[in-house]
Amino acid sequence: AQSVTQPDIHITVSEGASLELRCNYSYGATPYLFWYVQSPGQGLQLLLKYFSGDTLVQGIKGFEAEFKRSQSSFNLRKPSVHWSDAAEYFCAVEGTGFQKLVFGTGTRLLVSP
């Protein structure tokens, strides 16, 4: 069965510093990979997605993620964090062909001044 691991429950980053959120997945083939962000009291917004091709994908709000097949990872990065990036971030995979997303448990990002 597919699974997604986000090993960091909380991460605190200073404003202006770089950010990397980790995501590892378990799946036999190459799945579709997603990062979603959930701001307080809000729904889920898609940051970026990987379906195939270039393993470095660009998303909205200055985020990027790199798919590494050998490590079964899809880490999210941002070179300079803004206070408005404070939110919860979810990594998700879809690989069954039936549209079902399997989510990680989320990483809550705190941004310090």
Add this chain to the structure above:
Amino acid sequence: EAQVTQNPRYLITVTGKKLTVTCSQNMNHEYMSWYRQDPGLGLRQIYYSMNVEVTDKGDVPEGYKVSRKEKRNFPLILESPSPNQTSLYFCASSSLALPEAFFGQGTRLTVV
């Protein structure tokens, strides 16, 4: 504007009182699903629907019902809610051609 609309956004109810959370999408998507979000557990799929009149269980279907009589609507029904169904619920839709899910704003349900 393409969107998934859930109602209500917030709901407090008592144990055993039947309730329905509505979900509607305007993107003509075939696939719709319901997830619940609980602290430390992420989002888990409750039910999904591949098209009109086609529904199936997800990972945590106990205590829930769904129906898909129209393509745009996918209501979630709790016939006898219990406190362990207190959660944040999300409806999502996607095209069968592309597994990119669009989510509603969420419904925070409290069962007392």
